[in-house]
Amino acid sequence: MSRAKEFDEAEVLDHAVELFRARGFQSTSFTDLTGELGVSRQSLYDTYGDKQTLFHAALKRYRERSLDYLGRHFASTGPIRPLLLQFFEGAINGSCSKGNPGCLMANSMVEMAPHDPAIRALALAHARDVEGLIAARLSVAQRERDLGRDKDPAALARFLYHTVLGLSVAARALGERDTLLGSARLALLALD
Amino acid sequence: MSRAKEFDEAEVLDHAVELFRARGFQSTSFTDLTGELGVSRQSLYDTYGDKQTLFHAALKRYRERSLDYLGRHFASTGPIRPLLLQFFEGAINGSCSKGNPGCLMANSMVEMAPHDPAIRALALAHARDVEGLIAARLSVAQRERDLGRDKDPAALARFLYHTVLGLSVAARALGERDTLLGSARLALLALD
DNA sequence: ACTATTCCGGAACGTTCGTTCTTTTAAAGG
DNA sequence: CCTTTAAAAGAACGAACGTTCCGGAATAGT
Numbered sequence: 001m002s003r004a005k006e007f008d009e010a011e012v013l014d015h016a017v018e019l020f021r022a023r024g025f026q027s028t029s030f031t032d033l034t035g036e037l038g039v040s041r042q043s044l045y046d047t048y049g050d051k052q053t054l055f056h057a058a059l060k061r062y063r064e065r066s067l068d069y070l071g072r073h074f075a076s077t078g079p080i081r082p083l084l085l086q087f088f089e090g091a092i093n094g095s096c097s098k099g100n101p102g103c104l105m106a107n108s109m110v111e112m113a114p115h116d117p118a119i120r121a122l123a124l125a126h127a128r129d130v131e132g133l134i135a136a137r138l139s140v141a142q143r144e145r146d147l148g149r150d151k152d153p154a155a156l157a158r159f160l161y162h163t164v165l166g167l168s169v170a171a172r173a174l175g176e177r178d179t180l181l182g183s184a185r186l187a188l189l190a191l192d
Numbered sequence: 193m194s195r196a197k198e199f200d201e202a203e204v205l206d207h208a209v210e211l212f213r214a215r216g217f218q219s220t221s222f223t224d225l226t227g228e229l230g231v232s233r234q235s236l237y238d239t240y241g242d243k244q245t246l247f248h249a250a251l252k253r254y255r256e257r258s259l260d261y262l263g264r265h266f267a268s269t270g271p272i273r274p275l276l277l278q279f280f281e282g283a284i285n286g287s288c289s290k291g292n293p294g295c296l297m298a299n300s301m302v303e304m305a306p307h308d309p310a311i312r313a314l315a316l317a318h319a320r321d322v323e324g325l326i327a328a329r330l331s332v333a334q335r336e337r338d339l340g341r342d343k344d345p346a347a348l349a350r351f352l353y354h355t356v357l358g359l360s361v362a363a364r365a366l367g368e369r370d371t372l373l374g375s376a377r378l379a380l381l382a383l384d
Numbered sequence: 385a386c387t388a389t390t391c392c393g394g395a396a397c398g399t400t401c402g403t404t405c406t407t408t409t410a411a412a413g414g
Numbered sequence: 415c416c417t418t419t420a421a422a423a424g425a426a427c428g429a430a431c432g433t434t435c436c437g438g439a440a441t442a443g444t
Binding site for chain 1: 214215216218219291292293294298299301302303305306307312315316319347348350351353354355356357358359361362364365366371372374375378379381382384
Binding site for chain 4: 198221222223233234237242243
């Protein structure tokens with residue numbers, strides 16, 4: 001029928017995620033994208049649509065990968081506290097590596113959510129999903145007597161998500177990995 | 193000598209703070225500023241310099257006002273826990289009011305810090321100062337047997353500041369005041 | 385009254401941006 | 415072979431941006 005694409009659509013989208021994560025939406029020009037992705041302007045437009053559509057796709061992909069990772073992470077058994085600490089560590093390491101990009105979702109919540117309803121909806125759905133995953137795992141811990149019956153898993157899950165948002169912002173601007181780990185440990189005291 | 197300025201420099205700067213807080217630096221055009229501040233382009237340039245300089249001044253003013261408020265807030269005596277809760281409440285109410293603007297410092301940490309060293313330095317200094325204020329007040333509480341001697345005031349202060357960053361981001365994008373208050377309460381469990 | 389300084393409106397400049405168009409070249413399937 | 419589709423490169427567009435310049439009106443102090 002036709003000529004095959006010379007680039008891997010998903011691969012390029014992942015690369016775009018990294019660019020948007022490091023510089024944000026507005027500070028990443030279309031010229032930056034074509035240059036660093038190694039794809040010509042026209043091909044980018046043909047494949048992903050305009051810049052905003054590309055960003056939405058990138059954020060959606062980031063969100064899917066995050067949920068996928070978290071789903072697998074929280075599927076594992078064992079004590080809940082080290083599991084949550086690893087969750088924080090992963091977020092901190094990801095936010096501190098390669099020029100402190102932070103979390104694309106958190107960054108978008110600040111930069112885009114107020115004037116982009118689609119992003120706001122995505123952020124809200126993501127919060128619900130992540131909090132749901134954590135809450136479900138906390139309920140399991142409760143059933144296994146690893147977490148007090150008096151705790152509210154949903155409220156705790158929201159708190160933990162809010163905490164990871166703060167850590168990713170701090171990581172992006174201040175980038176002090178060690179103190180962030182300390183905060184992560186202190187946050188877990190809410191479980192006791 | 194000359195004609196007097198028709199606007200109050202500090203007042204206009206405060207107004208600029210609100211604009212930058214709601215829309216960020218890049219999404220607030222100079223035309224937006226002149227329109228909403230009620231000051232002509234030329235006067236803005238004459239008084240504050242270019243847009244970036246104006247933003248730096250606005251952020252500095254926001255920081256000064258924050259520190260001033262926090263200094264007075266944490267100077268008060270009494271039990272530490274309600275004092276910290278009020279601190280969180282203030283941040284949440286400020287971040288949730290008038291279109292969920294969030295915290296200008298947190299927003300700038302996401303939008304500007306990575307590519308503006310001056311902003312990064314300001315964010316770092318602000319973190320040090322706020323954490324210092326909280327840590328000092330926690331030490332007082334320790335002396336008054338209101339906080340365990342085994343706790344590390346500096347680490348706790350960092351954690352509380354990271355928490356407020358997360359709350360302001362969540363407030364900006366999700367704006368759910370009640371759940372944020374719940375998270376604030378849970379964060380305070382780190383003191384027990 | 386004079387002068388200096390500011391305010392205001394608007395025009396203008398140069399740049400950058402996102403986006404579209406055009407053309408040429410290249411590969412894959414009928 | 416031929417058609418279809420994609421790639422690549424570059425020109426071009428209109429819009430928005432930050433910024434500067436100009437000219438006229440207003441107001442303060444000498």
